[in-house]
Amino acid sequence: MELFGLSQAAWGQIGFASISIVAGIVVCIGYFWGANVILDKALPSDVTGNQLNVHNENRRSAIRPWLFLFPALLFLGLFLFYPLVMTILNSFLDKNSESFVGLNNWAFVFSQAAFWEAVRNNLMWIIVVPAACTFLGLIIAVLADRIWWGTFAKTLIFLPMAISFVGASVIWKFIYEFQSGDTQIGLLNAVVQFFGGDPTSYIDMPFWNNFFLMIILIWIQTGFAMVILSAALRGIPEETIEAATLDGANGFQIFWKIMVPQIMGTVMVVWTTITILVLKVFDIVFTMTDGQWDTQVLANYMFFWLVRGDHDGYSSVVALTIMIAVLPIMIWNIRQASQDKGTG
Amino acid sequence: MMGNSTFGRLAVHFTVLLLVIIWSLPTVGILVSSFRDKAQISSSGWWTAPFRSSRNARHVPTNLTGQKLVDGKWVTEGRIFLEGSQSVVESFASTGKKLESDGTSEAGETAKLRKGISVIVQSDGTYRLESETEITRARDARFVYRANEPPIFTLDNYKRVFTRDGIGQAFLNSAVVTIPATFIPILIAAFAAYALAWMRYPGRALITATIVGLLVVPLQLSLIPLLSLYNDIGNVFGIDAKSYWGIWMAHTGFGLPLAIYLLRNYMAGLPGEIMESARIDGATHFQIFYKIVLPLSLPALASFAIFQFLWVWNDLLVAKVFLGDGETKTVLTSALKDLLGTRGGDWEILATSAFITIIVPLTVFLSLQRYFVRGLLAGSVKGG
Numbered sequence: 001m002e003l004f005g006l007s008q009a010a011w012g013q014i015g016f017a018s019i020s021i022v023a024g025i026v027v028c029i030g031y032f033w034g035a036n037v038i039l040d041k042a043l044p045s046d047v048t049g050n051q052l053n054v055h056n057e058n059r060r061s062a063i064r065p066w067l068f069l070f071p072a073l074l075f076l077g078l079f080l081f082y083p084l085v086m087t088i089l090n091s092f093l094d095k096n097s098e099s100f101v102g103l104n105n106w107a108f109v110f111s112q113a114a115f116w117e118a119v120r121n122n123l124m125w126i127i128v129v130p131a132a133c134t135f136l137g138l139i140i141a142v143l144a145d146r147i148w149w150g151t152f153a154k155t156l157i158f159l160p161m162a163i164s165f166v167g168a169s170v171i172w173k174f175i176y177e178f179q180s181g182d183t184q185i186g187l188l189n190a191v192v193q194f195f196g197g198d199p200t201s202y203i204d205m206p207f208w209n210n211f212f213l214m215i216i217l218i219w220i221q222t223g224f225a226m227v228i229l230s231a232a233l234r235g236i237p238e239e240t241i242e243a244a245t246l247d248g249a250n251g252f253q254i255f256w257k258i259m260v261p262q263i264m265g266t267v268m269v270v271w272t273t274i275t276i277l278v279l280k281v282f283d284i285v286f287t288m289t290d291g292q293w294d295t296q297v298l299a300n301y302m303f304f305w306l307v308r309g310d311h312d313g314y315s316s317v318v319a320l321t322i323m324i325a326v327l328p329i330m331i332w333n334i335r336q337a338s339q340d341k342g343t344g
Numbered sequence: 345m346m347g348n349s350t351f352g353r354l355a356v357h358f359t360v361l362l363l364v365i366i367w368s369l370p371t372v373g374i375l376v377s378s379f380r381d382k383a384q385i386s387s388s389g390w391w392t393a394p395f396r397s398s399r400n401a402r403h404v405p406t407n408l409t410g411q412k413l414v415d416g417k418w419v420t421e422g423r424i425f426l427e428g429s430q431s432v433v434e435s436f437a438s439t440g441k442k443l444e445s446d447g448t449s450e451a452g453e454t455a456k457l458r459k460g461i462s463v464i465v466q467s468d469g470t471y472r473l474e475s476e477t478e479i480t481r482a483r484d485a486r487f488v489y490r491a492n493e494p495p496i497f498t499l500d501n502y503k504r505v506f507t508r509d510g511i512g513q514a515f516l517n518s519a520v521v522t523i524p525a526t527f528i529p530i531l532i533a534a535f536a537a538y539a540l541a542w543m544r545y546p547g548r549a550l551i552t553a554t555i556v557g558l559l560v561v562p563l564q565l566s567l568i569p570l571l572s573l574y575n576d577i578g579n580v581f582g583i584d585a586k587s588y589w590g591i592w593m594a595h596t597g598f599g600l601p602l603a604i605y606l607l608r609n610y611m612a613g614l615p616g617e618i619m620e621s622a623r624i625d626g627a628t629h630f631q632i633f634y635k636i637v638l639p640l641s642l643p644a645l646a647s648f649a650i651f652q653f654l655w656v657w658n659d660l661l662v663a664k665v666f667l668g669d670g671e672t673k674t675v676l677t678s679a680l681k682d683l684l685g686t687r688g689g690d691w692e693i694l695a696t697s698a699f700i701t702i703i704v705p706l707t708v709f710l711s712l713q714r715y716f717v718r719g720l721l722a723g724s725v726k727g728g
Binding site for chain 2: 079165187190280320
């Protein structure tokens with residue numbers, strides 16, 4: 001039986017999803033509402049004796065925040081905290097997380113050439129991608145604010161942020177496409193050919209192929225940098241720029257000496273946010289090369305040990321390596337956030 | 345500044361235009377290709393799509409039953425193109441190798457094939473085969489030609505990937521994963537955010553700091569322990585460890601830090617006087633939350649919903665690990681990745697599938713861009 005071109009099985013799936021959404025929301029509302037009603041009933045205020053009323057009210061306000069927080073803490077605990085502890089533990093256990101093997105996993109992973117290749121590549125990604133995104137984003141933010149079609153331009157630059165890493169990989173693979181023979185249907189090779197160069201295959205060209213993969217992430221993330229920096233630039237007081245203009249500063253001086261220092265905090269935020277994203281980059285490498293031709297990165301190497309290598313211990317060690325790399329930024333973020341609260 | 349002279353202003357326009365073109369071309373490329381004819385995609389660049397293009401093709405006669413003996417020769421007449429086609433034959437030869445080298449014949453000339461067979465091809469695609477003996481095998485009379493064709497735009501690629509390559513089903517799977525995973529975390533996060541923004545109790549600062557920390561914890565850390573937990577649960581209850589409920593819960597857990605963080609920042613910025621006066625009127629926290637704070641926080645809820653929608657729809661890793669593959673499970677990103685492996689050079693399939701994969705997030709993004717930007721700014725400038 002078909003309805004609107006969808007099979008019965010498809011309608012079954014849609015029905016299942018719809019019922020699940022409703023069920024999920026009903027359970028949530030039921031919990032929050034029910035828990036509050038129970039709390040009010042269990043510790044009522046309308047009893048005789050003022051002393052008890054005040055006592056109950058205090059107890060209620062001590063308990064209520066935890067009722068509000070409980071589901072969130074449960075999820076965070078189960079899906080982030082518990083796994084974090086277990087991963088640390090797993091890194092000292094064998095293949096199936098059964099017996100203790102000391103530091104063997106760490107020693108093994110650190111002896112693998114592929115691991116150090118991944119570390120080297122991740123370092124290159126960390127150096128190139130955040131810098132390129134921030135730089136390009138800043139340039140576009142500054143320039144687009146000076147032209148009448150700037151909003152439109154920014155939307156187009158921003159657009160790739162909505163595209164999945166896999167989708168972006170396919171899009172760029174088409175750009176890098178190489179065919180033997182005269183006809184090149186890949187844009188890059190066609191341009192190379194137009195300028196008299198020889199078409200080449202870019203994806204399996206060791207070392208340089210890393211940069212062709214990085215371009216994909218730069219393409220996606222520049223819009224992010226642009227939007228955040230554009231907002232920060234608009235927050236710069238006009239007077240500072242006017243004063244510099246009166247003092248005879250030229251455009252570049254104003255940009256580097258007046259504008260950039262004032263948005264340095266935001267630049268740092270953008271830089272660190274993209275750095276974290278880069279450390280976790282998986283989909284692009286997995287889709288384009290799966291780590292072949294010297295393009296391995298940590299997240300893909302971790303996935304390799306998880307699925308094909310089927311070794312929980314090694315996989316945990318690689319995952320923890322990513323975590324250790326993220327740690328300094330995490331601490332910096334937490335300190336920034338607490339400072340903001342202090343001043344605000 | 346640098347844009348004050350006419351030259352400077354032009355330079356700004358030009359630079360931005362160049363960057364916009366570079367940024368848009370890749371996406372335009374697959375969009376255009378998804379509507380092009382399969383053969384034309386592999387024989388000419390997508391940027392030539394509006395123009396006539398030339399390509400090599402092979403023809404094997406199918407009308408040999410109509411052979412006639414004329415003046416001692418067996419003659420077959422036929423046409424390469426359909427009636428009314430605007431394609432033009434430029435040259436032809438017996439083999440592809442000859443067509444590329446000097447063994448080629450111009451339209452209207454004669455080319456020797458094999459076993460005493462020769463052919464004359466006119467530029468309109470009609471041809472005349474002549475043979476000393478009756479042609480028994482069609483492949484003896486095959487020939488290659490270079491045709492100049494008008495551009496062909498078609499919806500065939502879309503029909504094909506929807507029905508034959510499983511993209512239609514994958515689209516549905518993605519939607520089934522994404523929509524609940526977008527909505528379930530919102531309420532949970534909203535209550536927690538309210539508790540962090542407007543309630544007083546010991547441990548509040550610690551929880552807030554922990555959430556800021558969890559924002560950046562790599563997903564990779566969670567995969568193995570959760571996978572074994574899911575497997576254990578699956579074993580105990582005798583159910584499939586990789587299920588939709590499993591992936592919804594996982595996405596809820598992974599999305600919560602950002603959700604709570606965004607909503608907390610937003611709620612903390614709401615004017616305290618409203619809540620103060622509601623308290624004096626005897627409203628409880630629960631009432632204040634759903635009567636005042638929740639309606640006022642709608643823009644922030646929308647911001648988060650867009651983030652979560654884009655993230656879940658575009659995710660590959662979580663889907664691969666917690667949902668796996670199967671007809672009613674493989675999501676779009678995973679299906680597209682698989683096609684890249686199995687259909688490596690078939691760009692009509694890849695471009696079309698890629699476009700179907702990105703069209704939903706692009707539409708959501710373009711129509712709700714305002715909320716998305718607001719969320720980005722709240723998420724990164726204020727706190728972290």
